[in-house]
Amino acid sequence: MKKHNFSAGPSILPQEVIMKSSEAVLDFNNDGLSILEISHRSKAFIDVMEKARSLALELMGLEGKGYKALFLQGGASTQFLMVAMNLLEKRAGYLNTGTWSSKAIKEAKKLDDIYEVASSKEANFNYIPKEYDIPSDYDYFHCTSNNTIFGTQLKSFPKCEIPMVCDMSSDIFSRQLDYSQFGLIYAGAQKNMGPAGTTLVVVKEDILGKVSRNIPSIMDYKVHIENGSMFNTPPVFAVYTSMLTLEWLKNLGGLKGIEDLNEKKARLMYSEIDLNPLFKGFAAKEDRSFMNATFTLENENLKETFETMLKEAGISGLNGHRSVGGYRASMYNALPIESVKALVEVMSELESKA
Numbered sequence: 001m002k003k004h005n006f007s008a009g010p011s012i013l014p015q016e017v018i019m020k021s022s023e024a025v026l027d028f029n030n031d032g033l034s035i036l037e038i039s040h041r042s043k044a045f046i047d048v049m050e051k052a053r054s055l056a057l058e059l060m061g062l063e064g065k066g067y068k069a070l071f072l073q074g075g076a077s078t079q080f081l082m083v084a085m086n087l088l089e090k091r092a093g094y095l096n097t098g099t100w101s102s103k104a105i106k107e108a109k110k111l112d113d114i115y116e117v118a119s120s121k122e123a124n125f126n127y128i129p130k131e132y133d134i135p136s137d138y139d140y141f142h143c144t145s146n147n148t149i150f151g152t153q154l155k156s157f158p159k160c161e162i163p164m165v166c167d168m169s170s171d172i173f174s175r176q177l178d179y180s181q182f183g184l185i186y187a188g189a190q191k192n193m194g195p196a197g198t199t200l201v202v203v204k205e206d207i208l209g210k211v212s213r214n215i216p217s218i219m220d221y222k223v224h225i226e227n228g229s230m231f232n233t234p235p236v237f238a239v240y241t242s243m244l245t246l247e248w249l250k251n252l253g254g255l256k257g258i259e260d261l262n263e264k265k266a267r268l269m270y271s272e273i274d275l276n277p278l279f280k281g282f283a284a285k286e287d288r289s290f291m292n293a294t295f296t297l298e299n300e301n302l303k304e305t306f307e308t309m310l311k312e313a314g315i316s317g318l319n320g321h322r323s324v325g326g327y328r329a330s331m332y333n334a335l336p337i338e339s340v341k342a343l344v345e346v347m348s349e350l351e352s353k354a
């Protein structure tokens with residue numbers, strides 16, 4: 001039986017996408033070859049890459065606005081450095097909202113001067129700082145839209161005169177936003193878009209080419225753009241599966257359709273966390289993530305009973321990250337609302353037993 005998959009990443013994919021990609025592993029396009037054994041220079045794969053790149057821009061409403069989409073490798077972690085290599089000349093501002101922001105800061109600091117405009121570290125990152133200035137003479141401002149580990153999410157973004165760079169690894173394609181407020185967006189595929197192995201970068205071309213540094217080719221966004229996201233062998237299977245997910249999303253009604261569904265799931269989850277006296281939410285209410293709900297069990301003695309009940313209900317991947325403890329329900333795009341209902345049912349059943 002298929003489990004209710006609350007894993008934080010790699011994470012759940014639409015069942016339809018898993019079916020289609022597994023068919024392509026056996027025989028891609030009824031061509032007698034597997035997707036795993038075709039050339040990335042074949043017409044069939046170039047079509048896949050172009051489709052994936054254009055769907056990404058289309059879903060974000062960025063077509064014809066000077067943006068390019070790239071499917072790269074090395075994970076979001078490589079982007080921590082690549083962003084700085086391509087955009088950092090003197091100084092950049094970073095908003096520190098968690099483990100991933102801190103890592104982005106650490107890598108960029110290896111190249112030049114980074115200023116933390118604000119941080120919620122003193123409160124173990126359980127909220128999003130809101131009052132801060134972004135100096136207009138900095139090269140760029142960097143933020144993390146969704147803090148996967150702590151379960152907080154930026155509900156709005158600051159007005160920013162300089163290019164705004166955003167790590168959207170764990171909430172990419174989950175909601176409607178004015179995506180043209182960003183100069184660069186990046187996201188590892190494995191949380192809301194596809195299997196591990198590729199990273200989406202959406203970049204406004206006119207912010208590039210402004211640093212004096214000599215950028216190594218593989219780290220240079222311009223080189224990847226000039227080569228149609230095929231400067232070197234791309235991760236063929238991960239790009240194909242991501243393309244299938246983007247098609248699935250488009251058929252579902254795009255970002256409007258998925259946002260409605262994600263809101264319903266999050267409301268259901270948080271209302272149980274708030275109403276059930278056995279559980280306590282970790283993140284500040286106004287900053288709660290619609291993707292990752294973090295919570296703890298107030299009475300440690302019930303831990304074993306709760307976890308046995310979860311197992312019996314086929315609920316998987318609920319353990320919290322070690323820096324927060326407790327539980328984390330990741331409710332990515334592909335998670336059906338039935339899975340949230342199953343979890344909420346177990347939580348209220350525990351209450352009736354206790």
Ligand SMILES: *Cc1c(COP(=O)(O)O)cnc(C)c1O
Nearest residue numbers: 075076077100148167169170188
């Ligand atoms: C998971 C995650 C990362 C790290 O992604 P990798 O692809 O493993 O490098 C970075 N940022 C955020 C917000 C994440 O959730």
